[in-house]
Every structure is written in C-alpha cells, then in structure tokens.
Ligand SMILES: Nc1ncnc2c1ncn2[C@@H]1O[C@H](COP(=O)(O)OP(=O)(O)OP(=O)(O)O)[C@@H](O)[C@H]1O
C-alpha cells in the first residue's frame with residue numbers, strides 16, 4: 001500500500017513535468033511542479049512538501065549540489081535526485097550533499113513509484129521519531145535533575161521558550177548551557193525548524209563572518225560558489241552563539257546589526273538579506289567584566305541579555321549526582337549498576353568539569369566493567385578518574401569466566417610459594433598443602449614450566 005504524500009517535482013522539462021506528475025498522481029500523491037530549485041524554495045517554503053524530486057540534469061543555472069543544499073536549508077523535506085544516464089558520479093555527490101536517494105533517467109513508472117513510496121515511508125518514520133522526542137523533551141526538557149536550581153531553570157526555559165526574548169545562558173563549563181539552548185528551541189514554536197550551534201571562538205574573524213553570513217561566489221580566493229551562512233541555515237529556527245565572549249571585535253558589530261535589524265550582508269554581497277532566526281547566546285566567561293575592560297561591546301551585551309539564565313555547577317546541586325550518574329550508566333551499559341561505595345564516592349567529588357566530567361567518568365567506567373556481573377564500584381571509578389594508577393587484582397582482571405579467575409589465582413599462589421621456597425618444589429608443595437606431583441601437574445596445566 002502506498003503512503004500518499006505531497007511531492008514537489010523540480011524539473012525544467014515540460015514533458016517530464018506532465019508525465020512524471022501524471023504517474024505520481026495516479027498513485028494517489030499530490031504533485032506540484034517547479035522549474036528550478038530557486039523557484040521551488042520561493043514558492044513552496046510554506047507549502048511544506050513531504051518529498052522533493054529534483055532533476056540534476058537541468059541546464060545548470062546554478063550548481064546542482066547548491067540546489068540540494070538550498071532546498072535542504074529551506075524545505076525540511078527529503079530530496080530524491082533524478083539524474084541523466086551519465087550521472088552516476090553526480091548521484092553519489094548528491095547523496096553526500098544530503099539527497100536521500102537517486103533515480104537515473106530514463107525513469108520507469110514502477111521505479112519512480114517505488115522510490116517515492118520508500119522515501120515517504122522513511123520521512124514518516126522520521127517525523128514520528130521527532131514527535132516522540134518532542135514528547136520526551138516536554139517532560140524534563142532533557143535537563144535532568146530534581147534540585148531546586150534545576151527545577152527553577154526548567155520552569156524559566158518553559159516560560160521563555162515560546163517567547164522571542166533573547167536569552168543569554170551563563171554558567172561554568174559542562175553545566176548544560178548548550179542543553180538549555182536546545183531546550184529553549186524545543187519548547188518554542190520553532191521546534192520543527194533547525195537548531196544551529198556555532199562556536200564563536202573557533203574561527204578567525206574573516207572565516208567566522210563567512211560561516212555566519214555566507215558568501216558569494218568569487219568574493220575571495222577559493223569561493224567557488226555561493227554559500228549560505230549559518231544564519232540562513234537557521235532560518236525559522238534557533239541559532240546558538242556559543243562562547244559568544246570569544247567573538248572577535250570586528251564581528252561583534254556585524255552581529256549587532258543583525259540582532260537589531262534582522263538583516264545581514266553575505267561576504268561579497270551588496271544587498272542585505274533577511275532571516276528569521278531566534279538567537280540564544282552562551283558563555284562561561286564573565287561578560288560583564290569583559291564589557292568593563294572593553295573587550296566586549298556594551299551595546300551587544302545588552303542586546304543579547306534580554307534574559308539571563310544561569311546553569312548551576314554540580315557542586316551547587318550534589319543531590320542530583322546519583323540521578324545523573326545512574327542515567328549515564330544505564331545509557332552506556334545495559335543492565336549496569338553501581339555498588340553502594342560508588343554512589344558515595346561520586347557524590348563526594350568536587351567535579352570541576354561538572355556534568356560533562358561526570359558523564360565521561362561514568363562512561364569510561366562502564367566501558368571497563370563487565371555488564372551483569374559486577375556493579376561499578378568506587379575502585380573502578382577511582383581508577384578511571386586517575387586517582388589510582390592500578391586496580392587491585394580482582395577476578396575482573398581475569399577477563400572472563402570463573403575458571404579463568406581461579407586459574408589466575410592459582411598461578412599467582414603457586415608462583416608466590418615457589419618464590420618463597422627459593423624454587424624448591426617439595427617445600428612449595430608443603431606450604432600449599434598439595435603433594436609434589438600435584439604441584440607439578442598444576443604447574444604444567446597453568447603453563448608455569
Ligand atoms: N542537567 C543535565 N541533564 C543531563 N545532561 C546534562 C545536564 N547538564 C549537562 N548535561 C550533559 O553534560 C554535557 C555538557 O553539557 P553542555 O555541552 O550543554 O555544557 P556547556 O555548559 O555548554 O559546557 P561548555 O561551557 O564547556 O561549552 C553534555 O553531554 C550534556 O548532555
């Protein structure tokens with residue numbers, strides 16, 4: 001049974017528009033047509049097709065791969081490309097650029113119906129996953145914790161999420177600033193749109209500008225084609241300016257213009273563009289002090305901090321540590337459990353790297369533990385956190401079955417007894433309480449002679 005959907009056919013050939021359109025309508029789909037990727041984006045942004053069929057053998061008014069990226073940026077629908085017979089290489093590149101599937105022309109009606117049906121089913125599943133995720137996020141918004149500080153934070157996120165207020169998230173490293181930004185996005189009306197994070201300190205000013213605002217072909221050496229920036233990618237969604245305190249001064253002023261007027265200028269462009277983007281900024285630095293010493297623009301600071309949300313350090317909410325650790329352990333290790341001394345050890349640590357460090361420690365311990373056999377104990381945690389360099393010998397080291405563990409213990413006792421007896425087997429046998437022959441048999445079984 002086919003899943004009927006709204007298919008947008010992007011092809012400049014009137015004959016195929018008619019024929020392909022008729023085939024698909026015959027299968028129960030709604031079909032609209034556009035002559036180019038630009039037209040498709042301009043006309044159908046609001047129509048939200050379920051699937052886009054894009055012909056890559058059209059005369060290239062624009063780079064076909066840029067067409068895919070353009071559609072991917074503005075129409076949240078899967079793209080299936082149609083290629084000419086020599087287009088295998090192009091089809092692979094198209095898939096790398098984000099296309100879901102491809103069909104080579106000339107196209108058989110059955111093949112077209114099959115590929116369209118498969119893509120629509122997959123899109124349906126993806127939608128379902130997204131809805132389920134949204135429902136799950138509606139519970140705790142992904143922000144785990146029962147402490148007052150986290151309850152307050154969640155309540156603020158729920159209230160601010162649907163608004164357009166700009167939010168500045170401040171807090172020490174690893175405390176969930178990015179998670180808060182995602183939560184704001186997921187409880188806003190933009191939840192179905194993109195969430196785009198950018199690390200403002202990772203790039204020098206010139207690259208950051210082109211990354212954020214995009215550039216036109218030829219605007220600098222190596223700019224082989226027009227490239228939309230992350231602001232455009234985040235259209236109808238949320239842009240997280242992460243580590244905004246590290247944004248170079250030259251960029252701060254351009255960002256301010258976008259925040260105030262909603263317009264920006266791609267590198268090499270003359271005409272300003274618009275994008276509908278909600279901006280959330282985050283930093284672990286003291287922005288107020290940076291404003292005072294002149295390294296961060298005061299006007300930008302006030303524009304960003306419509307509301308300030310603070311993420312608490314783990315030290316401020318030690319009661320949440322067992323809850324978080326338990327969650328990370330279960331995610332990393334099916335059937336994993338903590339020994340009682342592990343919980344005490346976890347709760348007493350200072351965790352300067354906060355939740356990120358806690359998570360990494362628990363995941364490392366899970367990787368070394370044996371699922372279902374022994375709980376993760378304080379000794380293992382001390383070992384993975386670097387507090388001790390060695391784990392005391394335990395059956396865990398034997399790496400497997402009970403018999404391996406016994407063999408390990410036996411050979412250690414035998415070796416010790418022999419060493420104590422200066423290599424005298426009769427004496428070693430006596431200390432071990434076995435006959436000399438029994439000792440020799442054991443030694444050869446364990447590979448000790
Ligand atoms: N309240 C929380 N519940 C569940 N997971 C959390 C929570 N807070 C943080 N985490 C987890 O801790 C890790 C770090 O979180 P995140 O990247 O949001 O921190 P950050 O404050 O942005 O850190 P940095 O300042 O270093 O960028 C992530 O894996 C995140 O999922």
Ligand SMILES: [Mg+2]
Pocket residue numbers: 177178242
């Ligand atoms: Mg972060």
